[in-house]
Amino acid sequence: MICVQKKMRLPAVRRGFHLITDLVTAELPELEQVKAGTLHVFIQHTSASLCINENADPTVRHDFEQFFNRAAPENAAYFRHTLEGPDDMPAHLKAAMLGSSVTVPVTNGELNLGTWQGIYLGEHRNDGGRRWLVLTLLGV
């Protein structure tokens, strides 16, 4: 059995959704050794998220940002957690809706994503800085 685990730091990005598939696989030359298994990608933050979606048309990422800004708007009258700025509480809510990790099958040395799938970083803060990921590759 193969178990490889690595911590990696993403570059800082502006608020919105960003494809990070290539950044993740670049950290894992060990993928080549795995015939069958899974890759777990985990983000160690509560105001950014990971999900899988369309990897081609940048307007999808634009529409994601617009949609989730409306789904979890800033300055809701009932928010009590307001000390860290108006973008903070919506960021926590978006992270919970979208998720803190993705698990992707690994087959014959590669991520077994569909043709149109990529891993999205959802950066939900205005100034989130560099985010940490923990990658765990399990398989045979």
Added chain:
Amino acid sequence: MICVQKKMRLPAVRRGFHLITDLVTAELPELEQVKAGTLHVFIQHTSASLCINENADPTVRHDFEQFFNRAAPENAAYFRHTLEGPDDMPAHLKAAMLGSSVTVPVTNGELNLGTWQGIYLGEHRNDGGRRWLVLTLLGV
């Protein structure tokens, strides 16, 4: 350690939520060999989703479809990703909210779901066709 991985194709279904637990387990006679582990079920598409919910009353699936159609409505004025039809961008958003995979514990040769739990396919396109899954069973 046991690691079994299979690709399977679901039958085409109409837009909405559909129980697929039995279709998935039918592909995995190897479940019997696993005393303890996990099954990862991954959908290779960005306009359909997987989640776990109530396996008995079909009105739950009806209400899911009604709810998510309102949560991510078609023809939002700010959508830019519109070339693939009015059901496409909402489908991507629903897939992100619900998720692209589920992981279920496996115990003594069976999925260790609660009494009322089943695996839902969320088909979010009007004509999504047959969807591909990748199943990864890891355990001892």
Added chain:
Amino acid sequence: MICVQKKMRLPAVRRGFHLITDLVTAELPELEQVKAGTLHVFIQHTSASLCINENADPTVRHDFEQFFNRAAPENAAYFRHTLEGPDDMPAHLKAAMLGSSVTVPVTNGELNLGTWQGIYLGEHRNDGGRRWLVLTLLGV
């Protein structure tokens, strides 16, 4: 390879979001044996959820409850699944949006959560009772 699986029962809590990280790790002295791997935490219910979010300020959990009550309100006119009470169908929807499981990396004998991350139980029923979890620890 190490594979440890346990079922545990949570104490009954009131409707809302509750930190359960310490309850989970207390069930798993075997964590100490794992240098690298993952912990899968699964809830065997369809009206309660698991997610990862902010572990410090209780107002975040307050705001979560307020937000999700508005996102999936009771008594929607189109609901057909109403026999189990007005809190039931919204509970199913919240469980689907938030998720039935979390997977957390394990590193050097501990959950490798970020500084501000904890595991939330989302109890979405008014009287949900004691909930069952299945924990699966996989690693080396």
